Amino acid sequence: MNSKSSKQPKPLTSKNLKQVTIFCDGSSLGNGQLSMRAAAFALLGYQGVWRAVGAYLGRATNQQAEVAAAALGLESLREPCRVHLFTDSRYVVETMCGRFRRKTNHEWWQRLDKASARHEVKWEWTRGHDGHVIQEAVDRGARKIAAQGSVDEETLREAIDKVGTMDPIEIALKIEGE
DSSP: OOSSOOOOOOOOOGGGSEEEEEEEEEEEETTTSTTOEEEEEEEEEETTEEEEEEEEEESOOHHHHHHHHHHHHHHTOSSOEEEEEEESOHHHHHHHTTSSOOOSOHHHHHHHHHHHTTSEEEEEEOOSSSOOHHHHHHHHHHHHHHHHTSOOHHHHHHHHHHHTTOOHHHHHHHHHHO
């Protein structure tokens, strides 16, 4: 047996988790109608670098799309992280913070619960359609995917280009101060 002690990985604690910012939005064009088309979109920011993810959901309500957008963003993280998640959906924030009861959409909530379980998530509501660059970019991405019926690289790239190299932590602090 080797006399050198084997180096054990550090246990994950809140302090050594990567700090990630997620902005997400869902869209349901024709919400509640037979022809509805829904999508989810998220921008993930880490140290000034942004990554976009989107999903076409088909027939889903706006509330379902909002829940799916938050889940999509969290599912896209490759390791446990400290996440500051921004959404313009009070439904998502209030439900995940335990202030709204889950009366419907149980399978959508299960997906979000599973996606959030391995992360430390701070849920924050941000006003939609208020000129905030990142929130507008995710809104535009979700609407475009819903209209097209599919996700394409151009839609993802447009959102990243719109945001540029904005530092996620500075953005989060600015929003909290407003």
